[in-house]
Amino acid sequence: xxxxxxxxxxxxxxxxxxxxxxxxxxxxxxxxxxxxxxxxxxxxxxxxxxxxxxxxxxxxxxxxxxxxxxxxxxxxxxxxxxxxxxxxxxxxxxxxxxxxxxxxxxxxxx
Amino acid sequence: xxxxxxxxxxxxxxxxxxxxxxxxxxxxxxxxxxxxxxxxxxxxxxxxxxxxxxxxxxxxxxxxxxxxxxxxxxxxxxxxxxxxxxxxxxxxxxxxxxxxxxxxxxxxxxxxxxxx
Numbered sequence: 001x002x003x004x005x006x007x008x009x010x011x012x013x014x015x016x017x018x019x020x021x022x023x024x025x026x027x028x029x030x031x032x033x034x035x036x037x038x039x040x041x042x043x044x045x046x047x048x049x050x051x052x053x054x055x056x057x058x059x060x061x062x063x064x065x066x067x068x069x070x071x072x073x074x075x076x077x078x079x080x081x082x083x084x085x086x087x088x089x090x091x092x093x094x095x096x097x098x099x100x101x102x103x104x105x106x107x108x109x110x
Numbered sequence: 111x112x113x114x115x116x117x118x119x120x121x122x123x124x125x126x127x128x129x130x131x132x133x134x135x136x137x138x139x140x141x142x143x144x145x146x147x148x149x150x151x152x153x154x155x156x157x158x159x160x161x162x163x164x165x166x167x168x169x170x171x172x173x174x175x176x177x178x179x180x181x182x183x184x185x186x187x188x189x190x191x192x193x194x195x196x197x198x199x200x201x202x203x204x205x206x207x208x209x210x211x212x213x214x215x216x217x218x219x220x221x222x223x224x225x226x
Contacts (some may be wrong), residue, residue, distance in 0.1 A: 007190075031211055042201055042216030043155075050211050058213065090155065094212045096141045097162075097205055101155040 002026050004102035006091050012108045013081040021076040021105050023091030030075040031094045033058075034066065036087040037104075043090060049074055081109045112137045114204050116217035123192050124225050131187040131220045132201030139163075141207035144178065144185040145214065150198040158200075161185065192224045 007022045025032065030051045035043035035058075045058030049068040063085055065077040072102075078085060086109045091102040113136040113190065123129045129174045146158040153167050159169065169176045173190045189196055199221045 015189050033211075033213070035214075038121070039219070041202075042218045043214070044216070045213055048213060056211070088153065097212050098157065098160055099212065099214060103154050106153075 004100050005101035006095055006105050007059060007091075008105060009103065010106045012110065013078075015081060015083065016105055017081050018077070019081070021043050021078075021089055023074045023076065023102060024072050025074075025100070026072065027093060027095070027098075027100065028071060029093035029095050030071065032068065033092045033094070033099065034064070034074070034076045034094070035052040035090045035092065036060065036085075037090060040062050046076065046089075073084075078107075082094075083109050085109050112139075112206055112215050113203055114217035116172070116200075116202055117222050118220045119218070120125050120170060120221045120223070122223045122225060124193060126191050128188060128190050131152050131189075131202075131222065133185045133187065134154060135183050135185065135204050137204060137206055137207040139208050143205040144210055145203040146176065146185075146187050147201045148198045148220070149201065150178050150182075151215065155201075158187075189222075192222075194224050197222060197224045204209055218226070 004025045032048040033048045037043045038105045043058045047066040055066050089105045092099040115134045142163045144161045148156040166178050175188045176187045199219045201219045202217045
């Protein structure tokens with residue numbers, strides 16, 4: 001099993017550009033999550049999904065959108081990138097209250 | 111509202127010393143789960159332990175041990191005979207059963223530096 005995979009690993013965006021962070025898991029987990037980690041801080045929940053076709057906002061959803069068309073994939077969309085979205089983004093999936101994290105995507109918006 | 115506090119921002123110890131990382135949590139749920147994660151310099155998150163609210167037994171895994179005390183809402187993590195490879199940021203996290211989707215709420219982390 002590859003576990004949770006994320007692409008890209010690094011990305012630099014200009015202000016106002018858009019992009020999609022990809023996340024996939026091969027463990028057949030229903031629950032998936034997107035977190036962001038700002039420097040020196042813990043992770044904060046952006047969006048989560050309890051199954052294909054079902055998504056909901058977390059603590060810091062503004063500026064992001066998600067979709068969940070399949071169990072495996074949970075992409076995160078940034079429509080108009082802002083410097084405040086410079087962060088490391090982690091995707092996770094879970095079963096039985098145990099979350100498995102991807103390696104992260106480091107995003108810089110300048 | 112749920113909250114996780116890790117008051118120690120940074121700790122430095124000399125190799126082979128013992129070190130305890132503190133975690134205090136707040137929740138109104140009676141059923142919840144507590145976690146510790148390790149984030150080494152490479153950046154990935156490594157799961158260390160999960161404890162549910164009904165199990166207050168302390169746990170030991172090699173050089174790692176965890177002390178869960180509901181009376182003080184604490185879930186502290188001790189590393190015995192620390193090693194340089196233990197240098198990392200350690201996060202405590204809480205998941206409430208009422209959240210429905212196993213969402214995790216993280217503390218701000220403690221950066222541990224083990225000096226050789």
